[in-house]
Amino acid sequence: MINVTKTFLPPQSEYTAILKKAWDAGWITNRGTLVKELEAELKAFLNVPNIIAMTNGTLPLQIAIKALGLTGEIITTPFSYVATTSSIVWEGCTPVFVDIDPEYLTIDESKIEAAITPRTTGILATHVFGNPCDVETIEKIAQKHNLKVIYDAAHCFGVTYKGKSIFEYGDVSTCSFHATKLFHTGEGGAVFCKQELYDTLYYHHNFGHAGPDVFNGLGINAKMSELQAAMGLAVLKHIDFIINARKRTFNIYLDSLKNNKKLKMLQVRKNTTLNYSYFPIISPTESINIKIKDALEQEGIMARRYFYPSLNTLEYVKGKRCPIAESFAKRILCLPLSHDLPEADQKRIIAVVNKVLND
Numbered sequence: 397m398i399n400v401t402k403t404f405l406p407p408q409s410e411y412t413a414i415l416k417k418a419w420d421a422g423w424i425t426n427r428g429t430l431v432k433e434l435e436a437e438l439k440a441f442l443n444v445p446n447i448i449a450m451t452n453g454t455l456p457l458q459i460a461i462k463a464l465g466l467t468g469e470i471i472t473t474p475f476s477y478v479a480t481t482s483s484i485v486w487e488g489c490t491p492v493f494v495d496i497d498p499e500y501l502t503i504d505e506s507k508i509e510a511a512i513t514p515r516t517t518g519i520l521a522t523h524v525f526g527n528p529c530d531v532e533t534i535e536k537i538a539q540k541h542n543l544k545v546i547y548d549a550a551h552c553f554g555v556t557y558k559g560k561s562i563f564e565y566g567d568v569s570t571c572s573f574h575a576t577k578l579f580h581t582g583e584g585g586a587v588f589c590k591q592e593l594y595d596t597l598y599y600h601h602n603f604g605h606a607g608p609d610v611f612n613g614l615g616i617n618a619k620m621s622e623l624q625a626a627m628g629l630a631v632l633k634h635i636d637f638i639i640n641a642r643k644r645t646f647n648i649y650l651d652s653l654k655n656n657k658k659l660k661m662l663q664v665r666k667n668t669t670l671n672y673s674y675f676p677i678i679s680p681t682e683s684i685n686i687k688i689k690d691a692l693e694q695e696g697i698m699a700r701r702y703f704y705p706s707l708n709t710l711e712y713v714k715g716k717r718c719p720i721a722e723s724f725a726k727r728i729l730c731l732p733l734s735h736d737l738p739e740a741d742q743k744r745i746i747a748v749v750n751k752v753l754n755d
């Protein structure tokens with residue numbers, strides 16, 4: 397079976413050699429040397445001023461909402477993974493959905509201002525498949541209306557925009573290091589923020605501890621363990637290989653499918669270096685999309701409907717209609733992509749897609 401992605405596993409001996417440090421220290425969590433080492437290596441690799449490693453990619457969203465003091469309404473995108481919306485609701489805020497741009501699939505910045513009310517405190521938007529939002533326009537709107545900006549950058553490991561890490565935009569950016577993501581620690585994630593927010597986010601992720609018996613405000617437990625960090629350190633040594641292998645596969649899809657006029661591909665914003673984490677195709681109709689998915693499944697190939705359903709249709713939100721997001725959510729399919737997709741398998745996938753489209 398071919399899955400939509402395949403977790404990169406480092407040679408086991410490399411992982412255990414790093415784990416041995418935790419054994420030698422007798423220390424497997426509470427920000428030991430491996431978490432600190434991973435943070436230092438990630439800061440250097442990503443070229444960012446600060447990072448806090450966390451235990452997954454969802455708690456950073458919740459902690460960011462809390463740390464920025466967001467209440468009331470948060471403007472957000474309906475086209476993302478459910479964690480973007482659920483984090484808003486989990487923090488007791490109301491998601492206000494703004495429809496997406498039909499080219500970039502990110503929140504449509506031209507529709508944000510119309511959604512602002514006196515209760516709006518922030519914007520939580522997703523850089524979809526590593527494709528950046530219009531960060532400049534969003535920044536201007538946020539300044540004008542005194543709103544905070546959080547980016548769910550779960551897909552963006554290694555992405556740069558205008559020569560800068562995409563994680564540097566917004567008040568806070570978050571990333572996921574889940575096993576299905578480009579860079580992973582099994583489960584894991586991180587926040588990136590402006591310097592003045594670092595301490596608050598840091599205390600929030602560790603119960604508010606400022607010492608064994610001293611607390612600096614409210615906190616929760618989002619600490620990354622040494623075992624997760626060991627995986628991250630082992631994977632990071634292979635990151636260039638991972639990205640290059642995906643790039644090769646991504647480009648084969650692009651070359652083979654871009655001339656099929658029935659398909660729409662993701663448009664990537666200018667001045668972006670992509671990380672090749674997803675290869676979505678957009679069919680003309682939902683029924684063709686489902687036909688492609690089913691035909692692939694018949695061959696043991698598991699494509700996934702990312703992102704479906706449109707988040708404004710979740711039963712626990714009272715989302716307004718977002719016709720563009722709803723339409724794309726029904727028609728989009730992410731084809732298998734990983735560091736290890738044999739070219740012969742990829743040719744089969746492409747053949748199935750073309751066959752359904754040309755039927």
Ligand SMILES: *Cc1c(COP(=O)(O)O)cnc(C)c1O
Nearest residue numbers: 452453454477479550572573574
């Ligand atoms: C994966 C993902 C998350 C959640 O990350 P976890 O590490 O699984 O908690 C959040 N947002 C988006 C867009 C994602 O793809």
